Amino acid sequence: xxxxxxxxAEAVGATIKRFxxxxxxxxxxxxxxxxxxxxxxxxxQEIREAFTETSFAHPDDAAxxxxxxxxxxxxxxxxxxxxLELADPRERGATALPLLHAVFVKxxxxxxxxxxxxxxxxxxxxxxxxxxxxxxxxxxxxxxxxRVLTIGVHGPxxxxxxxxxxx
Amino acid sequence: MGRATIKKKIHDTFLRRALKxxxxxxxxxxxKAFEGIDFEGLRGxxxxxxxxxxxxxxxxxxxxxxxxxxxxxxxxxxxTPEDANRTILGIIRExxxxxxxxxxxxxxxxxxxxxxxxxxxxxxxxxxxxxxxIQLAGERPSHMVMPAIHKNKEEVAELFSRATGHECPPxxxxxxxxxxEALRSGFLTxxxxxxxxxxxxxxxxxxxxxxxxxxxxxxxxxxxxHIALVGVxxxxxxxxxxxxxxxxxxxxxxxxxxxxxxxxxxxxxxxxRELHIVLxxxxxxxxxxxxxxxxxxxxxxxxxxxxxxxxxxIVGGHVFGHIYVGGIGLVLTPFFHxxxxxxxxxxxxxxxxxxxxxxxxxxxxxxxxxxLRDRIRKPVGQKFLFGTMMKNRRLFHATLRTLYLxxxxxxSAGGRIRHLPLILDSETKFRTLPPIAEKPFRDxxxxxxxxxxxxxxxxxxxxxxxxxxxxxxxxxxxxxCLADFVYPDMCRDxxxxxxxxxxxxxxxxxxxxxxxxxxxSGEMAVAKDMARINTxxxxxxxxxxxxxxxxxxxxSLKHDFQKLLEGDEAFREKARKLADxxxxxxxxxxxxxxxxxxxxxxxxxxxxDVVTYHDAxxxxxxxxxxxxxxxxxxxxxxxxxxxxxDCDKCCGFGGSYSIKYPEISQEVLKNKLENIKASGAQxxxxxxxxxxxQTEGGLEAAGSSVKVEHSAxxxxxxxxxxx
Ligand code: SF4
Ligand code: SF4
Numbered sequence: 001x002x003x004x005x006x007x008x009a010e011a012v013g014a015t016i017k018r019f020x021x022x023x024x025x026x027x028x029x030x031x032x033x034x035x036x037x038x039x040x041x042x043x044x045q046e047i048r049e050a051f052t053e054t055s056f057a058h059p060d061d062a063a064x065x066x067x068x069x070x071x072x073x074x075x076x077x078x079x080x081x082x083x084l085e086l087a088d089p090r091e092r093g094a095t096a097l098p099l100l101h102a103v104f105v106k107x108x109x110x111x112x113x114x115x116x117x118x119x120x121x122x123x124x125x126x127x128x129x130x131x132x133x134x135x136x137x138x139x140x141x142x143x144x145x146x147r148v149l150t151i152g153v154h155g156p157x158x159x160x161x162x163x164x165x166x167x
Numbered sequence: 168m169g170r171a172t173i174k175k176k177i178h179d180t181f182l183r184r185a186l187k188x189x190x191x192x193x194x195x196x197x198x199k200a201f202e203g204i205d206f207e208g209l210r211g212x213x214x215x216x217x218x219x220x221x222x223x224x225x226x227x228x229x230x231x232x233x234x235x236x237x238x239x240x241x242x243x244x245x246x247t248p249e250d251a252n253r254t255i256l257g258i259i260r261e262x263x264x265x266x267x268x269x270x271x272x273x274x275x276x277x278x279x280x281x282x283x284x285x286x287x288x289x290x291x292x293x294x295x296x297x298x299x300x301i302q303l304a305g306e307r308p309s310h311m312v313m314p315a316i317h318k319n320k321e322e323v324a325e326l327f328s329r330a331t332g333h334e335c336p337p338x339x340x341x342x343x344x345x346x347x348e349a350l351r352s353g354f355l356t357x358x359x360x361x362x363x364x365x366x367x368x369x370x371x372x373x374x375x376x377x378x379x380x381x382x383x384x385x386x387x388x389x390x391x392x393h394i395a396l397v398g399v400x401x402x403x404x405x406x407x408x409x410x411x412x413x414x415x416x417x418x419x420x421x422x423x424x425x426x427x428x429x430x431x432x433x434x435x436x437x438x439x440r441e442l443h444i445v446l447x448x449x450x451x452x453x454x455x456x457x458x459x460x461x462x463x464x465x466x467x468x469x470x471x472x473x474x475x476x477x478x479x480x481i482v483g484g485h486v487f488g489h490i491y492v493g494g495i496g497l498v499l500t501p502f503f504h505x506x507x508x509x510x511x512x513x514x515x516x517x518x519x520x521x522x523x524x525x526x527x528x529x530x531x532x533x534x535x536x537x538x539l540r541d542r543i544r545k546p547v548g549q550k551f552l553f554g555t556m557m558k559n560r561r562l563f564h565a566t567l568r569t570l571y572l573x574x575x576x577x578x579s580a581g582g583r584i585r586h587l588p589l590i591l592d593s594e595t596k597f598r599t600l601p602p603i604a605e606k607p608f609r610d611x612x613x614x615x616x617x618x619x620x621x622x623x624x625x626x627x628x629x630x631x632x633x634x635x636x637x638x639x640x641x642x643x644x645x646x647x648c649l650a651d652f653v654y655p656d657m658c659r660d661x662x663x664x665x666x667x668x669x670x671x672x673x674x675x676x677x678x679x680x681x682x683x684x685x686x687x688s689g690e691m692a693v694a695k696d697m698a699r700i701n702t703x704x705x706x707x708x709x710x711x712x713x714x715x716x717x718x719x720x721x722x723s724l725k726h727d728f729q730k731l732l733e734g735d736e737a738f739r740e741k742a743r744k745l746a747d748x749x750x751x752x753x754x755x756x757x758x759x760x761x762x763x764x765x766x767x768x769x770x771x772x773x774x775x776d777v778v779t780y781h782d783a784x785x786x787x788x789x790x791x792x793x794x795x796x797x798x799x800x801x802x803x804x805x806x807x808x809x810x811x812x813d814c815d816k817c818c819g820f821g822g823s824y825s826i827k828y829p830e831i832s833q834e835v836l837k838n839k840l841e842n843i844k845a846s847g848a849q850x851x852x853x854x855x856x857x858x859x860x861q862t863e864g865g866l867e868a869a870g871s872s873v874k875v876e877h878s879a880x881x882x883x884x885x886x887x888x889x890x
Contacts, residue, residue: 008424063355079425089437092388096381114414114425121431122406125371130239130434132387137425140381142343144297144315145323147189150343153296154350155381155427 009080012138036066041091059090196422214529235372238434248278264358272363309484360386465528472522517821540689597833598864608658647717660883718786782815783855820861
């Protein structure tokens with residue numbers, strides 16, 4: 001499943017890295033940011049804690065961050081997509097504004113296709129709370145000028161997916 | 168549609184190149200995106216659920232409204248564009264705002280929101296790159312998914328230079344970057360954001376929005392108020408149906424497996440935020456209840472019907488459509504914008520059915536276009552042609568005979584017509600025309616009793632033949648007018664081939680025009696009359712089959728008659744009975760392959776002629792026949808087939824279309840001729856007299872020596888050689 005996910009995601013211009021431990025992923029992200037401000041959307045405890053030396057940018061300054069770190073609830077092998085839960089508009093802004101977006105996803109949460117996500121999406125939508133789910137596939141793109149594919153329009157120009165294997 | 172506008176688009180070299188390149192690239196990308204996916208199953212589901220939804224659209228609307236409101240959204244149902252515009256203005260004013268940032272919404276184009284708001288002092292900023300380009304240019308989208316496909320990078324650079332105040336080079340990556348930078352401040356300062364939606368789920372009140380550029384997420388995130396302007400037909404019962412739409416849309420639109428972003432939005436998210444959903448009716452609820460045309464609302468706006476349309480490829484969306492473009496644009500325009508806006512564009516469809524083949528919602532787009540023509544104003548003179556002449560077979564056929572004499576002065580050596588008088592000439596010289604034959608096939612048959620039957624009433628003279636043939640399957644031969652009066656040899660070839668293959672072939676003299684020209688001109692009543700006449704004629708005598716050599720007739724007899732006579736108690740059953748018997752020549756010929764002993768072994772033929780095969784639109788997509796002709800050519804005509812690119816793309820004939828719109832017809836033909844030439848074959852095999860007329864006329868006018876032959880002729884030729 002992870003192999004298929006990797007193939008699909010790379011085909012749409014995402015960079016895939018496979019890690020055994022969260023700390024490896026964290027140091028990869030630090031290298032990517034190269035000292036520039038990092039913002040974050042929701043991260044599970046164990047990942048947030050691994051960013052020991054990083055202080056994330058204040059959510060209101062997301063527009064100034066170079067990179068945003070996120071965590072995906074699931075992935076889709078057929079298309080290389082990631083499912084992000086982004087009900088907080090500030091977290092959403094954080095994922096949409098910077099040039100680089102790095103997303104952790106657990107290998108075990110990668111499913112075959114869009115339809116296999118039905119239950120997990122339905123569950124979010126059926127809860128009484130408001131919801132904003134974002135299925136992200138590769139970096140932002142356009143072909144609006146002469147149909148020439150250009151990567152990086154209003155959203156991130158690079159999408160790095162950090163697959164955590166074994167979990 | 169103004170002739171001048173059409174010509175301008177035809178001569179717009181950039182537009183033509185852009186559309187041609189896209190037409191070539193799209194099918195490849197699309198096929199790849201659908202790899203491993205059952206497209207027919209997927210679109211069948213979408214069609215079924217949409218159809219069911221339309222039946223209960225008012226209930227779906229109220230269910231969606233109450234669920235979305237439970238989730239905290241405010242839902243406004245707006246009956247008219249004015250209503251929607253006013254509502255949106257009200258929301259913006261209430262927020263004390265004067266600036267609206269927008270992501271792509273065709274509904275906003277539909278209600279002409281920007282001009283309305285600008286007049287009220289609200290600045291609107293389109294943030295989808297393509298939409299921003301056409302906003303700066305003051306134009307409207309020429310494609311539903313790629314709004315600025317008609318603009319080249321030089322034009323874009325000029326527009327951006329003017330908008331940003333600094334020189335922008337015509338370099339695409341740098342232009343895209345300019346857009347990112349220029350629009351960024353808009354995102355950060357926009358007070359209200361407006362989007363469309365691709366699906367709305369009634370069970371949870373959720374919206375699904377599909378985008379690529381990331382602007383949709385910013386528009387629905389940064390401003391504290393989000394307005395979604397959504398056509399009511401976008402409402403589906405639940406996530407299950409929405410996932411099908413999300414799955415099919417990007418694949419069918421541009422050949423992407425999925426877009427960069429798919430957002431599911433339920434209720435306003437975050438403190439003090441508002442979500443307003445403006446549900447647009449604008450004729451949809453009425454259309455949903457229309458027994459004949461409700462199907463049009465199944466559309467998911469993927470734009471594929473434009474992507475494959477041979478006419479769209481020539482003239483683009485500013486001609487082929489109004490606000491919604493492509494095949495479905497022609498259908499929706501009368502309902503959303505009025506019949507006056509639709510009258511001209513409805514005539515532009517050539518009837519090739521290519522759109523039907525790819526439609527994500529399995530809509531019979533072409534059928535709806537033809538049916539809508541019944542409701543538009545008809546030109547003067549048409550009444551006599553269809554009302555009086557076509558219904559009277561003798562008068563019609565006598566007129567065709569007279570034309571034989573009238574055309575004489577225009578015939579050149581070899582008999583073909585190279586120049587027509589006066590005005591007609593400059594527009595029609597892209598192809599030469601075959602003359603009307605001195606003797607139509609029907610007269611040849613009538614004069615030679617014994618060589619073929621003349622149909623009911625003359626059978627007694629043939630009693631000997633009858634006993635001989637009693638074991639043979641009996642075929643009634645329906646030639647169609649064009650073959651009968653222009654290509655009698657083609658008719659003879661078909662008849663001889665079928666006889667040689669072991670059928671008894673009879674030509675009923677009372678047969679007349681299949682009614683398609685009347686139907687395509689919107690004369691539904693006349694078309695129904697023709698259907699009744701021919702149904703009676705072709706059922707008068709017991710026969711196993713009715714054979715045709717013109718796919719348009721095949722389609723008409725087999726499918727259209729049933730549809731036309733559906734509401735006619737006396738004829739419904741008869742039309743069905745006839746439909747079961749009707750087959751194209753190649754289908755009947757193919758049934759006998761391997762059954763007969765007298766054909767020489769193909770393997771023994773040293774050298775085979777090479778032909779390329781052109782699929783007639785109405786045979787491939789109208790009747791679903793494309794394998795049999797190839798089998799017949801290989802195994803009965805003994806030729807080798809070298810396929811050309813786009814073998815099933817229209818040749819540009821379309822009957823009277825090529826006379827009404829010669830400038831478009833010839834451009835479509837040009838593409839076909841290029842592909843024929845590239846195949847290297849010296850013969851084009853066809854199964855349609857219309858395709859033969861168009862392509863051989865074009866080849867001859869271009870000085871090519873390539874010949875065009877009906878399959879029946881190639882089969883008969885081999886048969887004569889081996890006898
Ligand atoms: S039938 Fe052919 S010409 Fe007419 S809209 Fe469809 S694709 Fe275009
Ligand atoms: S009519 Fe069919 S092909 Fe055309 S836009 Fe609608 S869904 Fe797509």
